Amino acid sequence: MPSSDPRPLPTALLPALLHPWTWRMAWRDSRTQRARLLVFSLSIVSGLAALVAIHALKASVENGISAQAKELLGSDLQVSSRQAIPEEEAAKLLQLTAPTRSTRETAFPSMMSFPQGTSRLVHVRALEGAYPFYGKIETLPADAWQRLPQERGVLLNPALLEQFQVKTGDEVELGSLRLKILGVIQNSPPRANPFGTLAPEVFVRLSEVEAGFAAPT
Known part of the structure; x- marks a missing residue:
């Protein structure tokens, strides 16, 4: 049967692929495999879409952590120990890092007694200085966190006020x-x-704990 396209089939690969006869033959030979071809194509598209979504989520999480890392930590550097850090070691750390501002915290469990005579195990965090350096602490009343370093007192979890x-x-x-x-x-x-x-x-001032407690074990 004579071809409807009078142009001869090129011998070079790329021109032959672009020739109309090549595409007509490919379409005719795919008659029995078009359903499989459709499923195969959809699988590739779905896989590519899943990869794009995963990489987009990864980039979003990394950007979020990078933008909020300081607020998550509250500072640029945090050094912690289960034992009290000796003053000479603390001085070496300050000399090594040369921070523009620093703070100390002592944390330990203790029993807290309420006016009704009941007690509750609490986690005491005794702070010195204006920590955290990044982020905002919300309290009721609004100025309670700013008053804590200068005023003798304690800040409580709202669950304790409701319970007792x-x-x-x-x-x-x-x-x-x-x-x-x-x-x-x-x-x-x-x-x-x-x-x-x-x-x-x-939360209490560190000076209150140092004056009223023995060294925690």
């Missing part, structure tokens, strides 16, 4: 300390081990 029916201005006992409740902390500052305790956190 206490309010801002009441006094609680922490070890040998009797402290006024300065307010409620709504979002805690970052800590070195976010899974270290299941007890509610309470």
Whole structure:
């Protein structure tokens, strides 16, 4: 049967692939395999779409972590130890890192006593300085976190106020300390081990702990 295209089939590969006769023959020979070809094509498209979605999610997560890493840590560098860091070692760290600002924290479990005579295990976080350096701490009243470094008192988890029916201005006992409740902390500052305790956190000044507690074991 004479071809409808009078042009001869080229001998070079690329021109032969672009010749109309080549595509007509390919279409005719694919009559019995078109369903499989469609499934194969859809599988390739689905796989490429999944790879694009995974890489887009990875890039989004990496960008989010990079943008919020400082707020997640609360600082540029954090050094923690299960034992008290000696003063000479702390001085070496400060000399090595040369920070523009720094803070210290001591954290330990303790029993807190409430006016009704009941007690509760809490996780004490005693802070010195204006930590965290990145991010914002929300409290009720709004200035309670700013007052903590200058005012004798304690910030409590809201669950403790509900459980023991206490309010801002009441006094609680922490070890040998009797402290006024300065307010409620709504979002805690970052800590070195976010899974270290299941007890509610309470916040006091480090100077109060050093004066009223023996060295924690």
